[in-house]
Amino acid sequence: MSTIHDIRSSHFKSDAREAIANVELRGALARAQEQSNSKRDRAIQRIADDWESMRDQASAIKTWTLENLGEQLELFERNAVKNGIQVHWAEDAENACRLVNEICADAEARSVIKSKSMVTEEIGLNHTLEAAGLEVVESDLGEWIVQIAGETPSHIVAPAIHHTRESIHRLFEETLGRKIPTDAESMTMVAREVLRQAFLRADVGITGVNYLVAETGSFLVLENEGNQRLTTSLPRVHIAVSGIEKIVPRLADLDLFLRMIGRSGTGQVVTTYQNLFCGPRRSPDEDGPRDMHMVLVDNGRTKLLASEKRRQTLQCIRCGACLNICPVYRQIGGHAYGSVYPGPIGSIFTPQVAGLHKASQLPFASSLCGACKDVCPVKIDIPGILLDLREEIAEHGEGQRDQETELKMKRESPAFRRWSSLMQSPRKYRMSGALVRTMALIASHTSLFDRFIPPLSAWRSTRSVPRPEGGSFRARWRRRTEANR
Amino acid sequence: MRVQLFVTCLVDQFRPSVGEATVEILERCGCTVEFDDRQTCCGQPAFNSGHHEEAKAVVARTIDLLAEWLDEGGDAIVCPSGSCSAMIAHSSELLADDPVRSEKARRVAERTWELTQFLIDEMKIDDLESSWKGTITLHDACHGLRDLGIRDQPRRLLAKVKGLEVKECASCDRCCGFGGTFSVNYPLISGAMADDKIEEIDASGVDAVVSGDVSCLMQLEGRLQATNSRVKALHLAQLLVERDAGS
Amino acid sequence: MSDRENILNAVRKALESTGDAKSACTLPELSRPRLEGTQETLIGRFIEEVEAVSGRVHRLANIDSAARQLETLIRAGKTESLAVSRDPIARAISSRVLGRHVVVDPEDNQDAIAEADMGLTGVRLAIAEHGTLMLAPEDDHGRLAALLPPHHVAVLAVSQLVGTLAEAIEHLASDSQPATITFVSGPSRTADIEQTLVIGIHGPALLDILLIEDTQEEDHPS
Ligand code: SF4
Numbered sequence: 033m034s035t036i037h038d039i040r041s042s043h044f045k046s047d048a049r050e051a052i053a054n055v056e057l058r059g060a061l062a063r064a065q066e067q068s069n070s071k072r073d074r075a076i077q078r079i080a081d082d083w084e085s086m087r088d089q090a091s092a093i094k095t096w097t098l099e100n101l102g103e104q105l106e107l108f109e110r111n112a113v114k115n116g117i118q119v120h121w122a123e124d125a126e127n128a129c130r131l132v133n134e135i136c137a138d139a140e141a142r143s144v145i146k147s148k149s150m151v152t153e154e155i156g157l158n159h160t161l162e163a164a165g166l167e168v169v170e171s172d173l174g175e176w177i178v179q180i181a182g183e184t185p186s187h188i189v190a191p192a193i194h195h196t197r198e199s200i201h202r203l204f205e206e207t208l209g210r211k212i213p214t215d216a217e218s219m220t221m222v223a224r225e226v227l228r229q230a231f232l233r234a235d236v237g238i239t240g241v242n243y244l245v246a247e248t249g250s251f252l253v254l255e256n257e258g259n260q261r262l263t264t265s266l267p268r269v270h271i272a273v274s275g276i277e278k279i280v281p282r283l284a285d286l287d288l289f290l291r292m293i294g295r296s297g298t299g300q301v302v303t304t305y306q307n308l309f310c311g312p313r314r315s316p317d318e319d320g321p322r323d324m325h326m327v328l329v330d331n332g333r334t335k336l337l338a339s340e341k342r343r344q345t346l347q348c349i350r351c352g353a354c355l356n357i358c359p360v361y362r363q364i365g366g367h368a369y370g371s372v373y374p375g376p377i378g379s380i381f382t383p384q385v386a387g388l389h390k391a392s393q394l395p396f397a398s399s400l401c402g403a404c405k406d407v408c409p410v411k412i413d414i415p416g417i418l419l420d421l422r423e424e425i426a427e428h429g430e431g432q433r434d435q436e437t438e439l440k441m442k443r444e445s446p447a448f449r450r451w452s453s454l455m456q457s458p459r460k461y462r463m464s465g466a467l468v469r470t471m472a473l474i475a476s477h478t479s480l481f482d483r484f485i486p487p488l489s490a491w492r493s494t495r496s497v498p499r500p501e502g503g504s505f506r507a508r509w510r511r512r513t514e515a516n517r
Numbered sequence: 518m519r520v521q522l523f524v525t526c527l528v529d530q531f532r533p534s535v536g537e538a539t540v541e542i543l544e545r546c547g548c549t550v551e552f553d554d555r556q557t558c559c560g561q562p563a564f565n566s567g568h569h570e571e572a573k574a575v576v577a578r579t580i581d582l583l584a585e586w587l588d589e590g591g592d593a594i595v596c597p598s599g600s601c602s603a604m605i606a607h608s609s610e611l612l613a614d615d616p617v618r619s620e621k622a623r624r625v626a627e628r629t630w631e632l633t634q635f636l637i638d639e640m641k642i643d644d645l646e647s648s649w650k651g652t653i654t655l656h657d658a659c660h661g662l663r664d665l666g667i668r669d670q671p672r673r674l675l676a677k678v679k680g681l682e683v684k685e686c687a688s689c690d691r692c693c694g695f696g697g698t699f700s701v702n703y704p705l706i707s708g709a710m711a712d713d714k715i716e717e718i719d720a721s722g723v724d725a726v727v728s729g730d731v732s733c734l735m736q737l738e739g740r741l742q743a744t745n746s747r748v749k750a751l752h753l754a755q756l757l758v759e760r761d762a763g764s
Numbered sequence: 765m766s767d768r769e770n771i772l773n774a775v776r777k778a779l780e781s782t783g784d785a786k787s788a789c790t791l792p793e794l795s796r797p798r799l800e801g802t803q804e805t806l807i808g809r810f811i812e813e814v815e816a817v818s819g820r821v822h823r824l825a826n827i828d829s830a831a832r833q834l835e836t837l838i839r840a841g842k843t844e845s846l847a848v849s850r851d852p853i854a855r856a857i858s859s860r861v862l863g864r865h866v867v868v869d870p871e872d873n874q875d876a877i878a879e880a881d882m883g884l885t886g887v888r889l890a891i892a893e894h895g896t897l898m899l900a901p902e903d904d905h906g907r908l909a910a911l912l913p914p915h916h917v918a919v920l921a922v923s924q925l926v927g928t929l930a931e932a933i934e935h936l937a938s939d940s941q942p943a944t945i946t947f948v949s950g951p952s953r954t955a956d957i958e959q960t961l962v963i964g965i966h967g968p969a970l971l972d973i974l975l976i977e978d979t980q981e982e983d984h985p986s
Contacts, residue, residue: 045703052705060958062713067959089792096791102775115941121768173965174956190956197958216960224965231966232878250941258911258952258967264944265907266874276771283937284794287930298955302894302929304817305967306947308936314943319874319908320901330771337778359692363709397703399696399710400565402663422567440702448563452571455526455557456578465530472531487701494708495739498531505529505536506554 034124034332034385037156038184041370041382041391042434048397051364057194061365064193068356071299072407079295086292091411093285094347098337104246104279105328111249115311118325125155128329132157132238132271133164135325139269141166141235147253147260148172149240150188150350151275151329153372154385157238169230171259173223180207186366188373189297189352194365227259237263237321241274242349243289244326246281250310251326254293254303261305270321272309276328277346289349296409297351332385341420345380347410354404354414360397369394376404380417388421388429392437395421443486462506469500476500518640520548521586523596523605523629526558527731535731538758539597539632546640551591555582561604564611565697576608577618584621587628593639594629597754598730599661602631606664631661632754633670633729648679649759651724653751655683656714656737657690658730671729671753678757686717695736711740718748725749727756796934799893799927806892806925807975813895817950818963819971827853830919830974831860834884837917837972843881847909851886853919853979858884874908883909883968884917888945889935890973893928896949897973902942916951916968921979 040047051057076083097104109119120135122128136144144166146152158168158179170179174191178184181203185191192200201214204222212222239260243252251272253260264270280289286308294300313320336342355361355375366374371382371391379398383391395418404414425433426441433441454460475481475488476499482489491497520543524536540550559579563572583594583605596602606629609622636642655675661667668690675683694700694710701707715737718726726741726748728734738750765773799806811821824830834857838846847868848858858867868876877883889898897918901907910916926932929947936945952967963969 048703049705052709058709064959085795089794092789092792096789099779099789101779102772105772105775121766121771123767123770127767171966172956173954177956190959192956195958197960200957216957217962219957220954220962220965227966228878232875248937248941256952257954257965259965261907261911261946262966265911276775281791282794284796284930284933287796287928287933288794290929301813301816302896302947302949304948304950304953308945308947309943310941310945311943314902320943328771330767330774334771334774334778337775338781340782359694359710359713360706362713363706396567396699397706399659399692399694399699399707401659401692401696403659403690403692406663419565419567422565423569424567426567427570444566444698445568448566448568448571452563452568452574455560455575458555458557461526461557465526469530487698490701490704491739493704494743495704495711495736496742498735498739500531501533503533505524505533506552508533508537509540509552509554 034330034335036154036371036373036382036386037125037159039371039382039386039390041394042436043370044368044393044397045436047368047370048364051368056196057365058363060194060196061362064190065356065362068299072296072353072356075295075299075301086288087409087411090288090292090409091347093280093288094410097279097281098277098343098346101276101279101337104281105276107246108244108249108279111247112326113249115249116324117249117311118323120325120327122327122329122331124331128155128273128327128331129157129160131327132273133160135269135271136161136164136166136236139236139323141269143167143230143234144169144236144238145231145234145263145267146170146175146238147240147255147263148175148191149238149273150372151240151273152238153185155329155331157273169227169234171227171231171263172255172257173220176223176227177203184367184372186374187352187355188350188377194367231262231266234267236269236271237267238271238273239263241272241278242293243286244274244279245283245286246279248283248310250308252286252306252308254306256304258305260307264307264309264321265319268321269323269325270309270312271325271327273327273329275333276330277333292409293349293351296353296407336384341413342384342417344412345384345417347412348377348381349410351409353407353409357403357407359401359403360399376414377412380414380421383421388425388432389434392425392429392433395425396437465504469504472497472500518548519590519592520550521583521591521594522550522552523583523594523601524552524556525596525598525601525731528597531735532731532752535597535752535754538752538754539595541758542632542636542645542754543595545645546636546642553582553586559601559604561601562697564604569611573611576611577615580608580612580618580622580625583625587625592628593635594625595632595635596629597632597752599631599658599665599667600730600732602629603660603664605629631665631667631729633674634665634667637670637673643673644677645674645757647757647759648761649756650680652682652684652722653725653727653756654686654718654721654723655689656693656726656728656733658728658733659692661729662690667729674753674757684721684723686714686721688714688717693733693736695732700736707736708740711736715740715744715746719746723748725751727751727753729753796930797928798931803922803925806927807922810890810892810895810925813893814950814973817895819895819950819973821973821975824974824976826976826978827856828860830976831857833974834858834917835861838882841881841915841970843915845880845882847877847880847883847913849883849885849909851903851919853921853976854884854886857919857974874912877908878912880913882915882917883911883913884919885910886919887924889932890920890925891927891929891932892925894949896929896947898932899946899948900942901944907944907946910948911967914964914968915970915972917972917974919974919976921976
């Protein structure tokens, strides 16, 4: 069964409430968004003329690849095996974790070093490995911060974005049991020293994947810190874990995607390191892993292929731009979404992969402003898919909703049925309009009746109730035409 | 030019003066304005909440009505809301099961404009000889901006208003947090989103925040009032119609 | 049935259910960007891009001047030990400054390289448009010299410079693929603490590129 590790999206409403009360968090998020968006804008401005056609191309490549996914995966497998990579397939999270565990056991590993990978967060790999008695250390600075804090990442590119410098400093001093300077540079250098030791003792290195290249059987992973290079250079064994959708057909496709993902995600022209892996160490090499494994994970992705619209979800290159632009994410951060994939992409990916019943609030947790669709480098119609999911939940979702959504639908469904019949009759529309205006007028003066009308009290909890001007436009129009006669 | 005003339910019931201002502006541009009072709603509230069956019935009816008017020789349908105009633009997709209706919806969409889009792109008029003394900032309503590409049109119209100063806010294109039923399902998030904008608007020292959608304006106004701000929320039509007014 | 078959069957079934959408979609031809201009333009762009990501480029006439530049870097950085890859040009340069400090050979164990203050390596190619070095461990026998020491000095002949990433990938496609290729654009960096950019975390904090006009005296690696 496909699942997302540690999912708690059914608590969205209360988790979001907590996040909103956290002023420090919201300040950190707003600053982070401002910075990443202005960097992104600047990076894209330099190639402004080409950007839209690049998006079209990237989207078309991904569309084609998904439509030919079976053949492309088999091609990748054949070529990867030729390169000496051992390819494994995992239908769901559980099998993927078991596979990795077995590889570690075969390698008689005691210590594992990891570089940042969302799919391993999705399947909860660290827990399984730790349960088997292995030491697991996350080596990306942000991931390490989150790991020692006992949290999950709150952003798919910047895992510790919800932390301030002060909170990280506290965490470091507590964990390391010694005083360290408070500036970002010194803290980073402390992390370097601590993690360098972990690299040197690791037996297995685990990475994610950004692109699987079908025609060459190689794969590419991006990073900025150098931790991934270490993860794939020092340990004896390299295990890469990839969602099956990460595939591109041609080596040359990388050019396009590499020119887009850095600009889109972090506002860099390109990420500092782009590592292309074509197999384990070859004879003249003195270093590099002796064994290289690729674990291809489905975990519910194939379910998304059946609908052309929803299939787009799998085009995602995990750049994080939609999180950076999202006005909802800006207020609540990543943890409130209750999934390792938060924000706009998370709100479409999580319910489809983990199941509607686990995350039925997420598709509604959006104002449908469309900013995510505008920035997405592969042109995923996120608002369109949100609407599609909303329809499924509202109209066919009985028995598949969490409690909060079930309550909402109990109120909303009959209300919209009434609304629909009113809106189909001008007479009923006029009468109900007059009633609504009267109620609004009263409500703009007093909150006495709020408790009978839950949406009204909800509105008033953060806003005053707008006072209607008086009369309807149609009445004024009628008076005007009569006067002109 | 025969213009049908698609007034929208919110303007009809809550802000009729926006409808009146729209009529006056259109007449100033030489249009003959008509209004079919069988109009109700574009169907968006139900559509955006996932209740597509309920939405379809309403959308189909609205499309029939507007298509009929076009068939009788009407030229253009104009709407003082980017959001409702965008809904009309999406209608043919929603009605795809019913090919005849869907085709009708496509025809209606082709002849439907949001007000500022109509004035600038269709009528090629940017000077409405209006005047308004004061300072305002714009809020680009999401659906107009992203579904219909309305960004320059209101700015060009406002540039010609005598006595008016427009101060741009960096957050002008960030969502106000309304989002239909989102605003009552998640009032805290919705309110926080409004706050985020209002902070900047307040600090900019403007007299009013101006937008092309009444829904956003009610959200912003509701929050501005709740926080005792002196900034007003005005629809573009209400400002553009003025020939001699100030804050 | 195995996971492999289950996944591939699920893919097939899901895609069949959407009918003939497949025929409508073709794989787009790629535009292959090129940089216009002379070699001097390429060099200019390369330097500009490397500097934009906090790296440094030194333009040098020949192996001798490269060796002098290396000495300057060694002095400025108070470098005590240097790890040199087996790349012939790198070796030629380091042999000229030998004796004044410890040279760690990559064939020594990795601990020794980890202790080194500076790593000197060759590169397979460099890309002007993004200021990128393309490292292939097979060329210079070892990935660690460019990675473990806090200071990476890369040796690059002007003739190894190409314009765009697309060109570099074409080179790659025509050669047999080495086990690993690393594209390096600037020193290692992070911004995980409050978006504050810190240069030098796990990889080198300093990147110096010795761009050499004429490497004739020695055998060229490729
Ligand atoms: S959905 Fe688009 S914008 Fe969001 S992370 Fe994926 S690729 Fe980036």
